[in-house]
Amino acid sequence: ESGITRPKGYNVSFHCNPEMEKHHFGMTHPMKPWRLTLSKSLIYSYGMSFAMDNYISRAATYEELASFHSTDYLDFLGTVLPEPVPRDLENQNPDLKFNLGGSDCPLFDGLYDYCSMSAGGALDAARKITANQSDIAIAWGGGLHHAKRAEASGFCYINDIVIAILELLRFYPRVLYVDIDVHHGDGVEEAFFSTDRVMTVSFHKYDPNNFFPGTGALDDNGPKNEHNPGAHHAVNVPLNDGITDEQYDMLFNSIIGKIVEKFRPSAIALQCGADSLAGDRLGRFNLQVQGHGACVEFCKKMGLPLVLFGGGGYTPRNVARAWTYETSIAIGCQDNISSVLPQHTPWRDQFRQDTLFPTLEQILGEPRQNRNPQKRLQEIVQHVSEQLRFVQA
Numbered sequence: 046e047s048g049i050t051r052p053k054g055y056n057v058s059f060h061c062n063p064e065m066e067k068h069h070f071g072m073t074h075p076m077k078p079w080r081l082t083l084s085k086s087l088i089y090s091y092g093m094s095f096a097m098d099n100y101i102s103r104a105a106t107y108e109e110l111a112s113f114h115s116t117d118y119l120d121f122l123g124t125v126l127p128e129p130v131p132r133d134l135e136n137q138n139p140d141l142k143f144n145l146g147g148s149d150c151p152l153f154d155g156l157y158d159y160c161s162m163s164a165g166g167a168l169d170a171a172r173k174i175t176a177n178q179s180d181i182a183i184a185w186g187g188g189l190h191h192a193k194r195a196e197a198s199g200f201c202y203i204n205d206i207v208i209a210i211l212e213l214l215r216f217y218p219r220v221l222y223v224d225i226d227v228h229h230g231d232g233v234e235e236a237f238f239s240t241d242r243v244m245t246v247s248f249h250k251y252d253p254n255n256f257f258p259g260t261g262a263l264d265d266n267g268p269k270n271e272h273n274p275g276a277h278h279a280v281n282v283p284l285n286d287g288i289t290d291e292q293y294d295m296l297f298n299s300i301i302g303k304i305v306e307k308f309r310p311s312a313i314a315l316q317c318g319a320d321s322l323a324g325d326r327l328g329r330f331n332l333q334v335q336g337h338g339a340c341v342e343f344c345k346k347m348g349l350p351l352v353l354f355g356g357g358g359y360t361p362r363n364v365a366r367a368w369t370y371e372t373s374i375a376i377g378c379q380d381n382i383s384s385v386l387p388q389h390t391p392w393r394d395q396f397r398q399d400t401l402f403p404t405l406e407q408i409l410g411e412p413r414q415n416r417n418p419q420k421r422l423q424e425i426v427q428h429v430s431e432q433l434r435f436v437q438a
């Protein structure tokens with residue numbers, strides 16, 4: 046009835062955990078796990094579950110988390126209790142252990158469960174890929190790219206992406222990591238700084254003084270000292286406010302195209318942080334659902350095993366639109382779904398407009414000024430091309 050059919054000989058798996066979505070970071074915190082429920086309900090309303098293998102993912106085990114994280118950190122994460130009084134930005138605790146308990150990474154009820162469920166979904170997705178049972182595996186509950194080996198950072202406690210890529214590396218010689226969250230994918234970049242088996246690419250808003258996390262300059266390409274094989278294997282695409290679909294598409298296709306040609310990855314891990322969309326509560330770009338989705342489409346066209354992760358995204362209605370459209374691209378039904386939201390969509394009023402593709406005007410009223418001159422974007426492409434001369438498959 047919906048016109049959504051299962052693609053023949055092509056498998057998409059969808060990994061989620063409804064328990065994860067029930068956790069709360071605190072009233073004023075921008076990260077809302079509920080956006081996953083909203084996304085899923087839109088995806089199901091379109092009938093897409095009939096065209097994928099749907100899995101309730103398990104929680105990752107302690108041992109699985111320890112494939113990347115230090116046991117000191119995991120032990121502390123497993124025992125900390127929620128704070129009686131939530132902190133605000135002015136009320137920072139000076140003796141935070143592992144950066145836990147500040148305003149960015151608060152201690153909330155069920156924190157350890159939330160983290161292990163996020164990582165469990167990402168790992169399940171990676172394992173469906175390595176078992177050759179999925180061509181694309183989707184884990185919208187993952188994508189928490191800032192977490193470090195022994196430190197929480199920027200709403201991220203456990204780096205599910207690093208854990209999933211480590212799993213991919215057991216089967217594939219080279220993995221390409223691509224990150225379209227508006228923030229720099231610093232945790233994933235750092236985790237693979239000393240290997241040439243993972244190339245990391247992050248597109249992000251860059252302003253060392255005024256935008257989190259402040260890293261990811263164009264010439265930060267991995268430590269070049271001590272014959273590090275990982276040198277030149279970190280690509281950073283620093284951008285300014287207001288970048289548009291057209292510009293982003295040009296950059297993405299040209300950069301990822303060149304990298305796939307040179308690095309010859311055996312699989313792609315794509316972090317689809319939806320805070321790069323126009324109208325995001327924390328983001329600064331002018332991307333629309335179409336432009337964000339074009340990145341997923343481009344990666345799919347490379348014809349390699351693909352894992353899709355979530356990530357940031359602080360205006361839930363836009364997050365749900367983007368991840369729904371991107372799920373349809375994974376299945377290959379993007380041209381068959383209606384741009385009008387299904388009549389029976391739960392929380393339909395949350396979406397304000399009844400379209401999957403609101404215009405910039407509908408999203409923002411006045412679009413954000415574009416501070417990305419074409420000349421600068423050309424320089425970025427040029428820098429990456431030169432960097433790739435040091436990279437070989």
Ligand code: V1P
Pocket residue numbers: 073074075148149188189190191199200201226228229257318320327356357358
């Ligand atoms: O700017 C900062 C820190 C706090 N200052 C000491 C510097 N933190 C940011 C963190 C953004 C994290 C993004 C995560 C992701 O990449 C992946 C899931 O999307 C921050 C911001 C901001 N506007 O950048 N924290 C908060 N806002 C915040 C606001 C209200 C309550 C708690 C945190």
Ligand code: CA
Pocket residue numbers: 224225226227228229230247248249
């Ligand atoms: Ca990014």
Ligand code: ZN
Pocket residue numbers: 226227228318320356357358
């Ligand atoms: Zn982000």
